[in-house]
Amino acid sequence: MSVEPDVLDEVTPDLIRRIEDALAEDRAGEVRRLLGDLSAPGQASVLEQLSDPERDKLVGVLGRDLDPEALIELNDEVLESVLGQLNSKDIAAAAHELESDDAASILEDLSDKELREVLAELPANERADIEHALAYPEGSAGRMMQRSLVRVPDGWAIGQVIDYCREATDLPDDVYDIFVVDLEGRLRGSVPLGRMLRTKRPVPILDIVDPDIPSVPTTADQAEVAHVFRDFNLVSCPVVDAEGRLQGVIMVDDVVDVIDEEAEEDLLKMGGVGVDDMHADAVRTARLRAVWLTVNLATAVLASLVIGQFEHSIEKLVVLAVLMPIVASMGGNAGTQTVTVAVRALAMGELTAANALRFVAKETVVGGLNGMLFALVMGAAVVAWYGDWQLGAVIAAAMICNLVAAALAGTLIPLGLQKFGVDPAVSSTVFLTTVTDVIGFVAFLGLATLFLL
Amino acid sequence: MSVEPDVLDEVTPDLIRRIEDALAEDRAGEVRRLLGDLSAPGQASVLEQLSDPERDKLVGVLGRDLDPEALIELNDEVLESVLGQLNSKDIAAAAHELESDDAASILEDLSDKELREVLAELPANERADIEHALAYPEGSAGRMMQRSLVRVPDGWAIGQVIDYCREATDLPDDVYDIFVVDLEGRLRGSVPLGRMLRTKRPVPILDIVDPDIPSVPTTADQAEVAHVFRDFNLVSCPVVDAEGRLQGVIMVDDVVDVIDEEAEEDLLKMGGVGVDDMHADAVRTARLRAVWLTVNLATAVLASLVIGQFEHSIEKLVVLAVLMPIVASMGGNAGTQTVTVAVRALAMGELTAANALRFVAKETVVGGLNGMLFALVMGAAVVAWYGDWQLGAVIAAAMICNLVAAALAGTLIPLGLQKFGVDPAVSSTVFLTTVTDVIGFVAFLGLATLFLL
Numbered sequence: 045m046s047v048e049p050d051v052l053d054e055v056t057p058d059l060i061r062r063i064e065d066a067l068a069e070d071r072a073g074e075v076r077r078l079l080g081d082l083s084a085p086g087q088a089s090v091l092e093q094l095s096d097p098e099r100d101k102l103v104g105v106l107g108r109d110l111d112p113e114a115l116i117e118l119n120d121e122v123l124e125s126v127l128g129q130l131n132s133k134d135i136a137a138a139a140h141e142l143e144s145d146d147a148a149s150i151l152e153d154l155s156d157k158e159l160r161e162v163l164a165e166l167p168a169n170e171r172a173d174i175e176h177a178l179a180y181p182e183g184s185a186g187r188m189m190q191r192s193l194v195r196v197p198d199g200w201a202i203g204q205v206i207d208y209c210r211e212a213t214d215l216p217d218d219v220y221d222i223f224v225v226d227l228e229g230r231l232r233g234s235v236p237l238g239r240m241l242r243t244k245r246p247v248p249i250l251d252i253v254d255p256d257i258p259s260v261p262t263t264a265d266q267a268e269v270a271h272v273f274r275d276f277n278l279v280s281c282p283v284v285d286a287e288g289r290l291q292g293v294i295m296v297d298d299v300v301d302v303i304d305e306e307a308e309e310d311l312l313k314m315g316g317v318g319v320d321d322m323h324a325d326a327v328r329t330a331r332l333r334a335v336w337l338t339v340n341l342a343t344a345v346l347a348s349l350v351i352g353q354f355e356h357s358i359e360k361l362v363v364l365a366v367l368m369p370i371v372a373s374m375g376g377n378a379g380t381q382t383v384t385v386a387v388r389a390l391a392m393g394e395l396t397a398a399n400a401l402r403f404v405a406k407e408t409v410v411g412g413l414n415g416m417l418f419a420l421v422m423g424a425a426v427v428a429w430y431g432d433w434q435l436g437a438v439i440a441a442a443m444i445c446n447l448v449a450a451a452l453a454g455t456l457i458p459l460g461l462q463k464f465g466v467d468p469a470v471s472s473t474v475f476l477t478t479v480t481d482v483i484g485f486v487a488f489l490g491l492a493t494l495f496l497l
Numbered sequence: 498m499s500v501e502p503d504v505l506d507e508v509t510p511d512l513i514r515r516i517e518d519a520l521a522e523d524r525a526g527e528v529r530r531l532l533g534d535l536s537a538p539g540q541a542s543v544l545e546q547l548s549d550p551e552r553d554k555l556v557g558v559l560g561r562d563l564d565p566e567a568l569i570e571l572n573d574e575v576l577e578s579v580l581g582q583l584n585s586k587d588i589a590a591a592a593h594e595l596e597s598d599d600a601a602s603i604l605e606d607l608s609d610k611e612l613r614e615v616l617a618e619l620p621a622n623e624r625a626d627i628e629h630a631l632a633y634p635e636g637s638a639g640r641m642m643q644r645s646l647v648r649v650p651d652g653w654a655i656g657q658v659i660d661y662c663r664e665a666t667d668l669p670d671d672v673y674d675i676f677v678v679d680l681e682g683r684l685r686g687s688v689p690l691g692r693m694l695r696t697k698r699p700v701p702i703l704d705i706v707d708p709d710i711p712s713v714p715t716t717a718d719q720a721e722v723a724h725v726f727r728d729f730n731l732v733s734c735p736v737v738d739a740e741g742r743l744q745g746v747i748m749v750d751d752v753v754d755v756i757d758e759e760a761e762e763d764l765l766k767m768g769g770v771g772v773d774d775m776h777a778d779a780v781r782t783a784r785l786r787a788v789w790l791t792v793n794l795a796t797a798v799l800a801s802l803v804i805g806q807f808e809h810s811i812e813k814l815v816v817l818a819v820l821m822p823i824v825a826s827m828g829g830n831a832g833t834q835t836v837t838v839a840v841r842a843l844a845m846g847e848l849t850a851a852n853a854l855r856f857v858a859k860e861t862v863v864g865g866l867n868g869m870l871f872a873l874v875m876g877a878a879v880v881a882w883y884g885d886w887q888l889g890a891v892i893a894a895a896m897i898c899n900l901v902a903a904a905l906a907g908t909l910i911p912l913g914l915q916k917f918g919v920d921p922a923v924s925s926t927v928f929l930t931t932v933t934d935v936i937g938f939v940a941f942l943g944l945a946t947l948f949l950l
Contacts, residue, residue, distance in 0.1 A: 055849075057849060057850040057851045060849075060851035060852075061851070083728075083729070085728035085729065089846065089847075092847055093847075093849060093851045093852045094852075095852075095855060117728065119847070206694065209691070209694050209695060210694060210695050212695070215691060215695065216691070217689045217691055217692050218689065218691065218732070219689075219690075219691035220673050220690070220691070220732065236670045236671065236672075237672075237673070237690045237691060237694070238662075238668060238669070238670055238671065238672035238673070238690060239670050241659065241662050241663060241690065241694070242662060242663055242665075242668065273750075273753065274753055274754075274757065275536075275538035275570070276536070276538065277750035277753075278750070279671070279673065279732055279748075279749060279750070295732075296732060296749050296750075296753070297726075297730035297731070297732070297749075299753070300726065300727055300730075300749070300752070300753065300756065301727075303753065303756055303757065303760070304727065304756065304760075304845075307756070307757075307760030307761075307763075307764070308760075308841055308845075310760075310764060311760070311763060311764050311767065311837060311840075311841055312837055312838070312841065314764065314767070314768065314837070315767065315833050315834055315836070315837025315838070316830060316833060316834050316837070317834045317837050317838055321834075321838050322838055322841075322842050322847060322848070322856075325859075326859050326862040326863050326866065327866065329859070329863050330862075330863045330866035330867050330870075333831070333834050333863065333867060334867055334870055334871075336830070336834065337827060337830060337831060337834075337867060337871060340826065340827065340830045341823070341827060341871060341874065341875070343826075344822060344823040344826040344827060345823065345878075347822055347823075347826075348819050348820060348822060348823050351818060351819045351822070352819045355815050355816075355818075355819065358811070358815050358818050359812070359815045362808050362811050362812045362815075362818075363808075364818075365804060365808075365811050365815075365817075365818035365821075366801050366804045366805045366808065367801060368818075369797060369800055369801060369804070369822060369825070369934075370794070370797040370798065370800075370801050372822070373793065373796075373797040373800075373930075373934075374790060374793065374794060374797065377769060377789070377790060377793045378786070378790060380768050380769060381768055381769050381770045381786050381789065381790075383768070384764060384765055384767070384768025384769070384770050385765070385768070385770055385774050385775055387764075388761055388764055388765065388775075389775050392757075392761075393542065394542075394545055394546075394572070394775060395775070396508075396510060396513075396546060397510040398510045398513035398514070398546045399513075399546045399547075399548075402548060403775075406778075406779050406782070409779040409783075410779050410782050410783045410786065413779065413780065413783035414783050414786060414787055414790060417783075417787055418787075418790060418794060421794065422794070425798075477826075481822075481826075
């Protein structure tokens with residue numbers, strides 16, 4: 045009962061400091077005691093908060109005292125560095141404690157040689173389960189599923205099932221559903237444990253089975269799996285092969301991790317960052333981010349070329365240079381709002397072919413409305429400031445143009461990318477700002493050249 | 498077994514078109530048949546994809562045939578419009594079918610008068626459960642929990658518990674854990690159903706109880722609840738009052754919704770959009786977004802004032818106007834990368850007081866590295882383009898300044914906002930672009946004024 049609502053309360057800055065001090069002064073006993081008091085996620089949190097050398101030292105001190113469950117919670121970069129400090133016997137000991145799907149997720153990034161060494165330390169049946177999981181591609185339902193589950197033939201009565209459960213010693217604690225299969229091993233449905241407990245012994249299990257439960261194929265992508273759990277409010281979901289034969293079960297806690305990952309990916313991609321950034325070292329981080337910044341540089345240079353076309357206008361009327369970033373910036377921000385809504389709605393399946401047209405139309409109206417609002421505001425401000433109503437009219441017209449263009453680009457770019465199978469989260473914003481910069485500068489400087497000079 | 502991996506496969510654009518046609522031609526029977534074949538999330542997806550008038554018509558046709566479970570899946574804006582089409586008897590009938598926590602989540606946005614009318618239609622015990630839930634603040638553990646659970650005294654043996662479960666008729670199907678309480682109703686721990694099934698009847702329940710399971714107080718925030726589920730891989734979590742007495746249980750499917758909501762909020766806030774945007778009408782959407790655009794306008798005007806200080810320099814050397822947006826834009830983008838990582842890491846509890854300094858230092862190094870890289874690239878490009886090595890040196894120096902400033906602002910702003918209790922997702926980017934615009938223009942135009950004129 046003593047667990048705090050937030051696991052992070054357990055890992056206070058003060059505790060981190062005490063661990064760091066104990067590590068610095070090589071007080072191994074104290075380190076082990078401080079870590080031993082923590083839950084697995086608490087240990088993971090400590091590992092993620094320490095610096096690289098401190099973490100290496102800590103793993104060296106803890107060795108097998110490290111909770112194997114903590115490994116599952118680690119960020120990929122941190123996991124890699126922790127595994128690098130453990131020998132294959134220690135890693136195998138940890139894998140032995142875990143479900144096959146969790147063990148596979150820890151071992152999947154090892155080199156072939158390391159993986160072989162670790163697997164050689166494991167009992168044959170565990171090795172087979174892990175190899176089976178690793179045979180499915182990363183991010184597939186086959187990789188996510190665990191193979192230990194309760195499977196009973198469709199001819200049994202409740203009494204037989206209960207007796208079977210009571211006698212089987214290797215069943216996991218986290219059994220929530222009994223799966224019923226036919227003679228060929230094809231899934232016929234499931235029975236929640238609670239319902240079985242409330243049913244009389246002679247009743248055939250088929251009488252209380254849910255035949256219409258959702259299942260996913262081994263080949264399903266993890267994002268699809270998350271959709272099924274989300275939409276059907278599932279706790280567990282059976283996984284079947286192409287012939288409908290039961291292969292394993294995915295539990296909701298693994299799906300929560302997937303949902304977190306996907307959300308993180310979308311957020312980071314929209315911000316122009318790759319995954320794992322927080323724990324990568326500075327040089328690697330700089331290199332990863334430089335890719336995106338290079339793309340952005342190309343956009344910025346393109347915008348700059350556009351401005352270059354109007355050098356003479358700016359020479360004659362330098363106030364244009366002062367005001368032009370406002371139009372471009374408002375377009376970029378309004379467009380980002382639209383892109384963000386579109387990307388999220390596409391990811392959640394709320395934006396589809398059926399309502400795409402309505403969405404584009406609505407966003408265009410929104411762009412027009414806000415275009416008029418800010419045209420009025422900026423137009424008035426410029427007239428008041430410079431006493432030049434023509435300049436005010438030009439910035440107002442450019443603002444409307446750019447906010448409508450931002451709405452069209454902000455909807456059509458992600459929809460188009462999605463249609464061509466490109467992830468809209470990654471590339472939408474760069475295309476968008478290209479459009480809003482170019483249109484913003486062309487509209488403002490172009491109209492100014494036409495009407496003011 | 499027939500359910501597709503992705504529920505959206507069930508709701509095809511073609512199906513939407515057929516439903517729209519049937520609605521347009523008032524073929525109520527066909528509408529009911531088309532919708533009747535769908536799962537609850539499928540119905541929700543249809544409701545979200547139709548236009549407002551179509552949706553109103555559909556709800557009118559379906560009435561009580563609408564699956565109550567579909568209501569839970571609806572976006573808030575859409576739910577409001579659906580409830581607006583139903584009378585209080587229909588809403589009460591739907592609430593009657595749902596768990597008290599789900600019923601409360603549907604009714605929470607009704608006006609007091611509507612709520613009273615709906616509650617009056619419900620049996621006294623259900624009314625009490627819903628009122629009990631609504632008494633807790635929105636987004637709290639108390640509001641999220643359901644009150645129906647299996648609770649047994651700590652003096653019982655397994656046999657008594659099994660008999661109790663078999664005889665109780667009102668237990669929900671989704672029971673996964675038995676909760677054990679003492680005479681005062683204080684939670685003593687839980688027993689997974691699977692473990693109980695495998696234990697002999699005379700064994701005291703206290704012998705197999707997990708005493709150290711996490712619990713959350715009724716006052717916990719939903720984000721904290723999600724943290725506990727995530728960190729401990731839970732399927733259900735008991736909720737206790739200040740005295741440790743068991744009040745209810747939160748199931749993982751509700752937590753999945755919370756995780757989705759929080760991720761969506763963070764993403765949308767970073768993009769400068771409020772929640773519910775997709776389904777709000779154009780005028781309301783425009784108004785909501787205008788707030789953020791106004792803040793952005795202020796930033797842009799500030800940047801423009803900075804440029805205005807250098808009018809004379811630009812007049813003499815118009816190429817400055819051509820090149821200046823490049824420096825500002827690169828700073829803005831590099832800073833956005835940093836802010837995105839910081840906001841996510843803060844939300845996930847990976848960035849704390851313990852490692853904040855290391856994070857700032859690392860990001861500054863990253864900013865410096867990429868600053869030097871792009872200084873070199875742009876410096877060389879400008880020399881090649883304009884044949885002016887001094888201009889090249891100025892843009893290179895400004896680039897380094899601005900990317901280091903972006904790194905410092907991108908880390909210190911979200912950390913500072915978090916420290917003062919302001920949500921860093923909402924306000925970080927606007928402060929950031931203010932910094933990168935101002936520093937970008939000042940550094941480039943300032944250095945140019947000093948060295949080139």
